[in-house]
Amino acid sequence: MTLVFNVSDYLIENAESLAVEIVEGVLHKMKLEIPEWEKEQAITMYIEFMGFLGKSLIDDKEGVPEDLIVWSKKNGEREASSGGRISEIIVRYPPTRDIFTEILTRISLEFGLSIKETAFIIKRINAMLDISLNETVFAFERLTDKIMDETQREMAELSAPIVPVKDGIAVLPLIGAIDSYRATYILEKVVPQIAELQVNHLIADFSGILTIDIEIARYLYQIENVLRLLGINTIVTGLRPELAQTVVNGGIDMSSIKTFAHVKQALESVK
Template identity: 35%
Template sequence: MKEELTFIGNKIIEHRTHLAEQLEGFEKSDYLVDIVQSALSKTEIQEWRSRLFQYLGESLINDYAEVKGKVEQWANDIGEKAVKSNIPLNETIAIMGYYRTLIWKTFDKEIKENQFAAITVLDVNKYINPLLDQVIFQFSQIYIKHNNQVYQQAQEKLTELSVPVVPIADGVAVLPVVGEIDPERAQLIMETSLEQSSKHHLHYLLIDISGVPEIDTTVANYLFQVTHSLELVGVETILTGIRPEIAQSIVGMGLDFTRVKTRANIKQALSEITLT
């Protein structure tokens, strides 16, 4: 049986280039377009595939643990290149199944003539299948990691956009707040305000809340905390954009905004800063 495994392994290695070329016949047209449009050349792709066929052949002959390490490194390198080239994961994984198909197609004659014992076929699969499964697993992990990074970057960008501190003059910036203020966003407003105030050496920060749909006791407390925190680092905060209906609501709830400097709009606040 060992002789049969060695024969199969050597033949896979011998035909590795031809096997790699044959894979193209199993690729979908849109997958081919993705490859052509990527930074990968057709020659490079065939060389990588040929190398994997070689490793699969070696797994039947050489030390299995050593070959497994080579396959894992191959999967990591190719997975990273596929991600960077924007090749879809489903297409990358789909083509892996055809490695098995082509390997056994190479031995059609021997199988038809019953030259291999049934146990040999099972043993070949026992060696090769786990390696291909490992490749698929590593590809999946690489794509998951990449997608998580993209998502995290998008979240960070969204966060920046949700609390934009915009410098408009030396020592003066505006923070327009649009939408509801919940505990998480209030914390974000505070952290961003302090960070940007230090970064831009601010003396004044105008927080425009004309885009905040409602101000209740909770939201008011959030705003008080932000202004107090900024006051402690020497930044004067001015709230602008309190709409008439919001002002009525504030009075009706008995909220005390005397602790915070407020102005009707940014223009009014700026004119007073200029006069100071």
Template identity: 40%
Template sequence: MDQIVRVSQYLQENAEQLIDKIVEDALKHITFELSEEQLQIARQQNIEFLRMMARSFPATDEEAAAELLDWAEKQGETNSQNMDEFSQSIEPFAQNRLVYSKHIAQVALDLEVGPAQIVRIMNRFNYLLDVAMVQSIQSFEKHQAAKLRERQNQINELSAPVVPVQDGVAILPLIGMIDYDRMTYVLNHVVPKIPKMEVDHLIIDFSGILTIDSEIAQHIFTLHNVLQLLGIHLYFTGMRPNITMAIVQGNIDFSDFHTYGSVLQALAAIEKTR
């Protein structure tokens, strides 16, 4: 145990110098560019990992992994913020393991550690490296998924703006492909904002819509009913034949819909009601 403690203390005290050598060797084998910021982040992560691993040498695998899991979760989040693809971290993984192993084994030999203790040290290193990789991947994926959801919400918001055009009149232009998520966003996030805008008449313009299916048509019917219950008069414009056909195929009663060929026609109709 005294031999393992010597290695542990040496690695903790000399982590920065050792990681500089490991990073220098590892950079010879990567096939993509790293910015200076990414390089510094990687260097700091490896220094923390080496010290953590060294502290764990006298502990059990379970005790060592407990501290590592929290650390790896944070590293996965950091990598998610600085890398678009986790493959940038995984691609050199096998070679990095060899580089790490070479330097740690050399330290143990220089400190005259016996073969059995070197095996124990290397087993601990490989165990913790695998734990760190799995946890970092899971953390990376979790934070990437959160980023994607945030971006999708931003896209939904930009693609479904409520634009006031006259006193008490606004237009909701729908653009692109309307799917379940987009329609759910409109119902849950856009509709609640409309009464606060003091809108009495809302024009929903379909001119920018590529296509919809019968399920989405049913959501449009729900949207129509919800806004009517809120006392808002609803007008549909720019509905091409394929959109109308989807509404008919959804067995939706079209007779109560106020439909016009263009926004100008709908505005003229609203003007007559005043």
């Protein structure tokens, strides 16, 4: 292993020049241009990478440098926050492996390493890059899921506004597609707001709803039951024939609920 230790010393002493070679090599191989700040970040990370690799060969300890984990997570989060695709990052890993292999093969030949010793070093590099790739994807998915949840919540808030129109009367215009998330949001967030307004009549306007399935129809019927228990009379408007058919097919009895074609008709019916 003496020759491997010599390579280890070389990697530590030449970490900066090797890091620059790696970054420049990958960019050239991919014919890719990136901002200077991003390039500097990559070089700084690979300096740490090469130094860590060199020390790990001496200590015979596996693992990855903390800077690699941080850098990988930032890459994934940056793509997610900008609305990019994770493939933009993933495609850089194969050419990165190629450049590492080329550099380590050259160094191994210079120091007279055996094929087995060279393969050992390259295997360790690939293990580190695999961890980096995983951390990048995980960070991308975590932030993407968070952004989607926030967007879904904001859309739910915007698509189910409560509009007081007269004393004791409010309109709940339902807009877009109603899914289980929005139905749950209405039940848990909107219904309490309606109760706080102390209204006697709520006009639920379905004219902005394009489609509805049986499961969601049952959910909305449950919401009407809750409002009734709170002493609030629910009136449905804008329920198109195809939507009404879905409700009927679901075995939901809406005979006790007043329905009108338009909000205006519903307002006129309330004394």
